[in-house]
Amino acid sequence: MIRYFVLYYKRLGGDRLNFEGFDFFENDENLKQRIESLYSQNRQPHAIVIEGAVEQRCEKLATFLTMRAVCRAENKPCGKCEQCIKAREQAHPDIYYAQPEKKSQIYSIEQMRSIIENASIRPNEADIKIFVFRSAEKRLTPVVQNSFLKLLEEPPQNCLFLLLCQNSRGLLNTVLSRCTVIKIKGEPNFYEDSLDLAVEVAEGTIAPSEWQLLAALSQFSDRKKADETLAILTEIFRDCIAVVNGIDTIMNKQLAEKLSKRITTGMALQLVEVTEIARRKIPQNVNMELLSAFLCGEYRRIIWQR
Numbered sequence: 001m002i003r004y005f006v007l008y009y010k011r012l013g014g015d016r017l018n019f020e021g022f023d024f025f026e027n028d029e030n031l032k033q034r035i036e037s038l039y040s041q042n043r044q045p046h047a048i049v050i051e052g053a054v055e056q057r058c059e060k061l062a063t064f065l066t067m068r069a070v071c072r073a074e075n076k077p078c079g080k081c082e083q084c085i086k087a088r089e090q091a092h093p094d095i096y097y098a099q100p101e102k103k104s105q106i107y108s109i110e111q112m113r114s115i116i117e118n119a120s121i122r123p124n125e126a127d128i129k130i131f132v133f134r135s136a137e138k139r140l141t142p143v144v145q146n147s148f149l150k151l152l153e154e155p156p157q158n159c160l161f162l163l164l165c166q167n168s169r170g171l172l173n174t175v176l177s178r179c180t181v182i183k184i185k186g187e188p189n190f191y192e193d194s195l196d197l198a199v200e201v202a203e204g205t206i207a208p209s210e211w212q213l214l215a216a217l218s219q220f221s222d223r224k225k226a227d228e229t230l231a232i233l234t235e236i237f238r239d240c241i242a243v244v245n246g247i248d249t250i251m252n253k254q255l256a257e258k259l260s261k262r263i264t265t266g267m268a269l270q271l272v273e274v275t276e277i278a279r280r281k282i283p284q285n286v287n288m289e290l291l292s293a294f295l296c297g298e299y300r301r302i303i304w305q306r
Contacts, residue, residue, distance in 0.1 A: 017068065017076060031061075034182060044069075045180040047152050047161040049136070051168045052184030055234055058164045061184065062132055063088060066095050069160055070126035083126060093124040097132045098139075105269030106139045112147050120156045128158040136163035137170025138241055138269065145172045152178040166238060170245070194225055198232035199255060205271070205299045206262040213299060217292035223282050226291070230279045237275065240268040267302050274298045 017036055038045055048065065052058045067077035067087040077084045086092035098115065101108050115131055123129045133140060140148070140163075152161070152175065161179075165171065168181055197219055204213030220226040239256035240263050263271070278295055 028185065031182075031184060035064075038180060038182075039068075044160070046155045046159060047163070047179040049163045049165065049168055049171065049176065049179045049181045050184065051165050051181060053166060053235075054184070055164075055166070055238070056231055057184050058166075059134075061182070062162050062164055065160070065162060066092070066130050066132070069128050069130055070094065092126070094126040094128065095130045095132065097134070100135075100139050100269070100273075103266075105266055105273070106141055107133065107144055109144050109147055112144050116147075116151050119151060119159050123158065128160055129156075130160045130162065132162045132164070134164050135166075135238075135269070135272070137165040137167055138265075140171070142172060145175050149174055149178070167242075194228040195232060197225070198229045198236060199252070201229065201233060202236050202255060202259060205303055206259060210296060210300055213296050214292075217296050220288050220292045223288065226288065227279060227282050230275050230282075234272055234275050234279075237263075237268045237271040241265050263303060270302045271299065274302065 017039055038048075050058045050061050052061075064077065067079065067084045070083040070087050070092060071077040071081060072083060073081055077087075079088070083092065087095055090097060096115070096118065098107055098111065100106055101111075119129060119131065121129075155161075163171065163175075163179065168176060168183075197216065200216040201213065204210075204216045207213060220229070236252070236255065236259070239252070240260045243253070243256045243260045244265055260268075274295070278291055281291060
């Protein structure tokens with residue numbers, strides 16, 4: 001059995017971790033201790049796989065780690081310095097979020113070659129470069145993962161790679177053995193009315209007529225409920241991919257099987273991306289009617305495109 005706890009460390013300064021202001025650690029003392037152990041003895045792993053059923057929690061931990069990596073305060077991350085703010089807003093020039101190909105929704109071999117080349121270039125502002133791969137187990141094909149191996153084996157100085165996934169079994173064992181795997185416990189915890197609405201929207205996406213989808217999306221008047229419903233939808237669309245690949249589902253297996261008869265893996269990845277875009281617009285005081293119309297148009301375009 002592969003020992004996933006293989007660590008490749010780089011020397012860092014003697015800074016302390018600061019968990020204040022990061023509420024997702026409050027109810028998970030084990031996760032907090034796990035993170036503290038990673039940065040003990042003034043060392044840092046160069047590659048981390050963040051595995052969790054709830055995508056939002058994985059994203060939050062990734063943000064915490066990127067902020068910690070670029071922060072120059074004694075207690076990292078301080079959350080207040082320019083470096084932390086840029087990292088939190090995903091606007092830091094030394095933090096690269098890999099973007100999948102628009103059509104295939106995977107990370108291409110050309111993109112990985114560009115990342116490998118970029119990793120050897122010195123950082124712009126921080127003392128480290130960070131590369132983040134979302135949905136790594138779905139978007140990194142075996143061929144691309146193999147091209148990534150040499151970089152993981154002999155990483156340039158001061159580089160950090162974050163691979164976010166729901167199920168690390170989708171990654172090659174040769175990749176996992178060169179990474180530190182952090183598993184975030186916990187199942188999605190949603191209100192029942194948000195669950196019901198998410199199912200209604202999901203079923204509306206595959207209905208021949210768009211009126212069912214419009215009727216469901218018209219209930220997005222409350223921002224908090226809309227945000228939670230979209231979070232559930234993200235998991236539902238990811239379950240479509242899981243069903244096709246024989247992986248355990250997170251939400252409703254029966255619904256995922258029903259949706260997967262009409263929604264391909266490529267479509268599901270596009271649906272996830274559009275849903276994530278919509279969620280990011282909610283805190284920006286977007287008009288909710290316009291947001292609903294945007295989602296309806298995009299969902300219909302993706303699933304019913306000819």
